[in-house]
Amino acid sequence: MSQDILSGLLSGLNDKQLQAVTLPQVSALILAGAGSGKTRVLTTRIAWLIQTGAVSPNGILGVTFTNKAAREMLTRLSAMLPINTRGMWVGTFHGLCNRFLRTHHREARLPATFQILDTADQLSAIKRVMKLMNVDDEKYPPRQVQSYINGAKDEGLRATSMDAYDKHSQTLRDIFDEYDKQCQREGVADFAELLLRCFETLAREQTLRAHYQERFRYILVDEFQDTNRLQYQWLKLLAGSQNSIFAVGDDDQSIYSFRGARVGNMQDFQVDFQVQEVVKLEQNYRSHSNILDAANAIIAHNRSRLGKNLWTAEGGGEPVRLYEAYTDTDEASFIVDEVKALHNEGIEFQQIALLYRSNAQSRILEHALFSAGIPYRVYGGLRFFERAEIKHALAYLRLVTNPDDDTSMLRIINFPTRGIGTRSLEQLQETARSMNSSLWQAALTQQGKIGAFVALIKDMQDQCNGLPLPEMMDVVTQTSGLRQHYAAEKEGEDRLANLDELVTAAVTFIKERDENDLTDFLTFASLEAGEHQADPGRDALQLMTVHAAKGLEFHTVFISGLEEGLCPHENSMSETNGLEEERRLIYVAVTRARRRLYLSHAQSRMLHGQVRYNIPSRFLDEIPETLLKRLNARPVAKNNEPAWVESARASSAPAPAWKIGQGVHHDKFGAGVVQAYEGGADARVQVNFKHAGIKWLALEYAKLTAT
DNA sequence: TGGCCGAGACTTTTT
């Protein structure tokens, strides 16, 4: 019986995958290329460990970066094995640290109901600290202060260990210090704090550390190339001297260094954990080889690599299409026309993605799509729990559990307006400061409007006591006056609908987790901000940045704006290894495509309200010409046809007919035999090369000679 | 308190 499960688990794995899954208890680095079955290996490894009796589900720690990835792992796992995954520690770094901190809040020196600050909350908390400290926000832009603080925490540093060699860095350090004190006072933790606090607690509390080290015999990490210094230290601490870490990652897909991700962790890991063998998963199950060859050729230009080459058992497939547009609008209309054609051929819109380097590029594409009536969906806007009305409602709820949360208090003390103006607020803040207490404590001493607000929150606390979550949502949105406020607003319907949706979210939360704890729900809202404004169910084209596309795949991918300055982005050039990261970005983008890939650039484009003339991205030059099919714009379009149609037609005229079975020679691929032939606008031949394998070659460009 | 206007920014953002 269990033998059956075991062989079922392992069947269908290729040699490398099998090797990775069945490694003995050693720390291992799995270099998993794009589309190489990484998630499958990771989950099968866990299932295999459990099924062979190496470890109980309790002894496994599985870490990912996104909630989606964590969910995916759990879902697959429960499909593989008849186990209850509920008690398993599989989750995101933040989710797991949160779990730890809730359980051991005393040792971590946090209130049991501590709240989590998201990025926006953190920024306003920083602004508050700076105001209190009388720091000039022209000299110290709050956003920069924020990235200073987060950058430090990501490295595992506190204010006390920050260098301060001049006035400026001293001030930054002081703000950092004050900010942390404020968070502590208010019982809140930002994202980075979750990790740092968990790390520090484990480092300090010997008993706790021993307990978890004893427990987590097998630690598995997804997207290891994206770990920052602190996350790596955290893993090391948990691993201790006897546990093993199974790290899966791809250095070529490291695109988050601007957020503290440190590819160097992969090299360090090999040394620190005496990794004997790096298992490389290079067989790609996603794309045709023309696409992979293009990706390989591009990434080969990077110097700092662990080294890896993707290959596929499938054929060459279609050539990579390259379009040079005159303007950004021309580029957009080209894409629209191609998308229409593809859709007519039966490709679903949702199987087509338009990728770009920066969000600013989406507008013009959206405009063209909208005019053409093509349904599309843009990823990356505000998420559900980030919407203003939702954050307002949540702020009331946060005060209900933890009235000392000043950030939430300030958000809603006068929203909807109840006559508490800037002046009275300043007085209240002054009082709080002199009492060295939270705003709430100060407010308790007040009469008048502030007193009425206190009474309002107390009333909510009473009403919510013992209620199911969805009803709490109702109580709060009613009692606070939020509903009335939005009902009276001209365009308030959407916001009201979102408030209703909040109730639904609470219902779903209870159904899925079988718990009714407000703090848990609020944590969920912070840690899992919800879908990026989705309109699912409808077949729509997918628009997103390259970053957002990581981990996804599509039948057809358009990568637009491949121009110097945009991609590689000009701002990246001043950063160390900036160019290499930009190249990895292109690599990620290219490897999203299964069957068809379009690359495009425009000679001129409107950027920041100015027309800019860009030269084609250097990355385009790195793709071998033999893999490309150029669809160039023509200055004049006849018959109202898009310019590129004519161009394609014009190039179709002379096509030397190759016969199947004919021996040929190619400068790069060497000797081969023609296997298939296609005529028409883009005549091409399929050649089976002795050494390079089967490839489709565009006759227009490939220099083939008969042998 | 809210609305309007001008200045200035503007790469990417798993949590």
Add this chain to the structure above:
DNA sequence: GTCTCGGCCA
């Protein structure tokens, strides 16, 4: 081009 923020006025 377009969004956000801060200041100023009704």
